[in-house]
Amino acid sequence: GVTIGSHGVFHNPFKECNDQQLLNELIDSKSYIEDIIGKPVKTIGYPNGSVDKRVELAVKKAGYLIGGTSYMDKNSIESNELLLSRTCILGIDTMRVFKQKINGGWDWYRFLQDNPSKVI
Numbered sequence: 001g002v003t004i005g006s007h008g009v010f011h012n013p014f015k016e017c018n019d020q021q022l023l024n025e026l027i028d029s030k031s032y033i034e035d036i037i038g039k040p041v042k043t044i045g046y047p048n049g050s051v052d053k054r055v056e057l058a059v060k061k062a063g064y065l066i067g068g069t070s071y072m073d074k075n076s077i078e079s080n081e082l083l084l085s086r087t088c089i090l091g092i093d094t095m096r097v098f099k100q101k102i103n104g105g106w107d108w109y110r111f112l113q114d115n116p117s118k119v120i
Contacts, residue, residue: 005043006030006064013050014058022055026062042066045086056082072107 008014008025009032017025030041042065046055049070059067059082066081073085087101100106 003043004033004037004039004041005045005066005068006033006041007045008047011047013048014046014055015050015052019054019058022058023062026058026064030062030064043068046070051083056080072101073104074102 006026006029009029010025012021012025014022014025026044030044033041042063044059044064044066045068051059051067051069056067064082066084068084068086071085072087075084079085085104085107087106089098089101093101097106
């Protein structure tokens, strides 16, 4: 039940890579892991949450089927499979916090990205 995915070769923020660097990050990382595990790698986690439309298209072109962002939010059947949200659930979370997290209430990263003037 475990999936091994890619995260790029050098952990470079993908949005900062030029097209060739981005393709190298995606393909080289995927190939390296596939050689080790002997199975196709179809998932990717975006380093530093660095994803935009250009990156999404390159990820798809490189053969990935699922991408995990750094956004904490709810996913649904309509969610873009290359832009899935992730939420860190901890054993110390109270039931109240757990419910807030699974309902998207702890999405601080997206809030800060959408409101850069709020960053101290």
